[in-house]
Amino acid sequence: MKITKVKTFLCNCFRTNWVFVKIETDSGIHGWGEATLEYKEPTVAAAIHDLEYYLIGSDPGNIEKFRHDCYRDAYWRGGPVLMSALAGVETALWDIKGKALGVPVYELFGGKVRDAVPIYVNGWFAPAKTPDEFAEKALEVRRNRFLGCKWDPFGKAWQEIGKRELNSAMECVRKVSEAVGDDVLLLIEGHGRFNIPTAVKIGQRLEEFDIYWFEEPLPPDDLNGMREVKERVRVPLAAGERLYNRYEYRQFFDLNCSDYIQPDISHAGGLTEMRFLGAEAEARHIGFCPHNPSGPVANAATLQLAACVPNFVILEMMMTDVPFRADICDEDLVMRDGKMVIPERPGIGIDLDEKELLRHPFVPTQLRHYRGDLTNIRPPDAVKYYRIEGN
Incomplete structure (x- = not known):
């Protein structure tokens, strides 16, 4: 061939x-x-x-x-x-x-250690702006029995955050926590926004809540700073979506920068490199939680990793997506009891329709994080692209 x-x-x-x-x-x-x-x-x-x-x-x-x-x-x-x-x-x-x-690709990496992987959702909040709006949106997460929800409550802050804005962010965390109760994990996204003193201040405020992790509190190129933040706060940290291979991760591991690593299969060299990173994290008793906010092929490939990596902890996914996702691919995703079932089709288990892809050509977009419209990341007509069973 x-x-x-x-x-x-x-x-x-x-x-x-x-x-x-x-x-x-x-x-x-x-x-x-x-x-x-x-x-x-x-x-x-x-x-x-x-x-x-x-x-x-x-x-x-x-x-x-x-x-x-x-x-x-x-x-x-x-x-x-x-x-x-x-x-x-x-x-x-x-x-x-x-x-x-x-055979499915997971068979080529040693076979399965699990049939389904726990899921936390991103994008569930769109287009919420106020703490009350976030709390109302969070009810849908609970109704659908997702195991966790992640969001960035920090507006358009960069490096530092004002007292009023920080208090509003903490009120948002409080109200979402009350809305989902004890059934849903809370994951707080930092998007690499803050300097060390601000990240520490936020981390210490988050200690009030039972959050699962505080993600990317610092810009990704300050590994020594990440280590310092980790030493000064008592909430778990997650990071690593903007590190791209095992060589870049070497210092990250040696400094013990976070409790969970989040390499992205679309950026970190593919399945093999991700498997190497998972193995190194396993040797250090660090959870492997790939970044996964992108498209159907990245999701399909990451599910193959979820099947065969022993220390794979929890997987990110968008709660909704563009309605034409069902037209461009033949994915068949099933959620059961808060977990995504690992597909069994050969390869990575997905095929795409070239003609349908061409119906949605490239449109330049820009980063929303510091413009104040970060939560507008889902279109108004966004829909679920998976089936929920057993709720």
């Missing part, structure tokens, strides 16, 4: 643009990957096509050779663009191998 063609698709999905890659072969088997890199989508698509030199005419089964050679030859190593391009292609190659062998 030889690779004959590499295709990329940029599909607007309101919050950003999904970046999908399709690898075709002379056997008729094809594979899908996702390399969604928010706000740099055309750049990462171009980087994927730069990799055609290593792909066209090669055996898609030689995944390790592809990963090694592309990373070695990049010269300017690592970074989000290269690692996202590698992630999309590498996932598509595993998809091909699984389909060729007639």
Whole structure:
């Protein structure tokens, strides 16, 4: 079997643009990957096509050779663009191998340790602005029996936050906590906003609540600062979605920066690199909780990891998505008792419709975090894209 063609698709999905890659072969088997890199989508698509030199005419089964050679030859190593391009292609190659062998990809990584993975939801709050509006939205999380909900209550703060704004954020946490009761975990998102004293102040205020974690309290390039915050607060920390491979994670692990790590399969080199990171986290008794706010292919691939990584703790997903998600792919996702059931189809378990992808072309979008409209991340017509059983 030889690779004959590499295709990329940029599909607007309101919050950003999904970046999908399709690898075709002379056997008729094809594979899908996702390399969604928010706000740099055309750049990462171009980087994927730069990799055609290593792909066209090669055996898609030689995944390790592809990963090694592309990373070695990049010269300017690592970074989000290269690692996202590698992630999309590498996932598509595993998809091909699984389909060729007639097994889910998790079988190629040693088989399952679980049949379903616990879920926390993001995006459930859109477009809430006030603590009362967040609390009202949180009732839907409880009704659907999701195990956790994550949100950023800090408005458009950067580095520091005013007394009034901080008190409002804590009131938001309080009201959501009261709305969901003891049934739902609370995960507080920092989006890498704060300096050390502000992150510590917020972390200490959060000690009042039984929160599951405080995520990315500092910008991702200050690992020593993360370690200092971890030493000065008594709430668990989570971080790592903006680290892109095992080399960048080495210092993160050595400094013991967080209690949970959150690499993203669309950015951290793909399934194999993620498996390495999970194994290193397991050796250090750190929970493995991949970042997963992107599209259907990234979700499908991350579910394959959830099946086979022993220290996989909990998975992020968006509670709703664009209504045409059901048109562009054939995913069949089932939620049962707050957990996502691991699909059993060969490969990563999903196929996409090229014609439908082309109906939603690229639209430039910008980061919302510091504009004051962060919570407008779901379209008004957003819908659930999974089935809930057993509630």
